[in-house]
């Protein structure tokens with residue numbers, strides 16, 4: 394039987410433990426979520442019927458601060474998935490040195506099948522069900538797959554209604570008009586872009602000689618494709634859940650975005666004003682996109698995309714994980730043996746939660762930053778932590794993923810120990826340092 398997602402996620406931790414000297418208590422502590430909540434959310438549908446949806450919220454660890462993490466609306470959402478994502482958030486926040494622990498939430502549904510009013514009732518119902526579990530000093534939700542600023546606005550408003558206090562800091566990724574931060578919408582992609590630029594300069598590769606394929610054309614995928622192509626990288630393939638387009642000469646990403654917005658489809662197009670011309674391209678599957686012979690592969694969709702089944706067909710030289718958990722631990726080991734460098738999710742996609750942190754800080758201080766300030770602080774954090782993880786990987790001759798876990802574990806271990814471990818007690822008595 395294959396592992397659960399959580400069992401597979403935990404293997405990354407086990408691998409990194411060899412390279413850190415943290416207390417046994419800290420290790421024990423990190424093996425289990427702090428609290429998990431499963432809720433049933435009744436929603437009055439537009440036709441008058443009542444439907445019950447299953448929702449979850451897991452707070453994995455709050456040693457370093459209130460827990461933080463997105464809410465996902467997707468048919469595959471389960472407690473196992475939410476717990477794994479909360480585990481990753483714990484390490485992601487530690488990698489970026491944010492004063493947060495990790496959490497995640499989700500509702501099992503096909504969001505495209507609901508009307509906007511049904512979505513609003515569902516989102517408010519979710520907050521009604523988890524209100525005691527969240528708060529600006531407890532646990533702070535944010536957007537994730539198929540959730541957006543509008544949904545975050547409803548959630549913040551509902552929490553404020555329940556508590557009878559306007560509480561912008563309870564949710565991040567809100568619309569700007571009600572306390573959102575400038576730059577939060579593009580933050581995941583922007584953070585990944587800073588990591589890619591930093592790594593490419595370390596290995597002395599110039600953008601025009603670097604081909605890129607991006608899997609996923611949502612908020613993260615479409616923006617990273619755009620940023621990379623504007624910086625001169627040759628983005629040869631992009632995909633959404635329906636399929637992919639490939640053009641050897643490179644794609645015009647802004648026009649594909651425009652086409653997708655206007656037609657909900659994807660084609661390699663070139664648009665001028667409202668007129669779009671189809672450019673020479675091949676339509677390929679998502680699976681084919683993953684195995685293209687490119688320099689950089691960017692999985693920016695869902696987890697478990699590169700597995701034992703397709704790992705031997707991967708031809709990219711570098712993989713930057715913009716999605717959470719796109720590579721299984723078995724596939725990861727094979728990629729490492731094959732000399733393919735993987736840059737892990739807990740670093741590469743951490744720009745989102747980093748600007749969420751900036752949003753929370755702005756909400757608490759009531760003083761708002763310019764877009765330049767947000768992006769400049771984001772760049773500084775992403776570059777600083779990438780350099781540190783790069784240094785650990787070089788020093789210990791380990792992968793960037795294991796190095797990122799080592800980096801996070803050192804911070805988490807120190808925080809857990811600061812609250813007291815077995816090392817304080819000798820023969821049942823408190824040892825005075």
Ligand code: GLU
Nearest residue numbers: 462463535537745746749
């Ligand atoms: N959902 C995003 C992530 O997986 C952002 C979380 C947040 O901003 O709290 O990192």
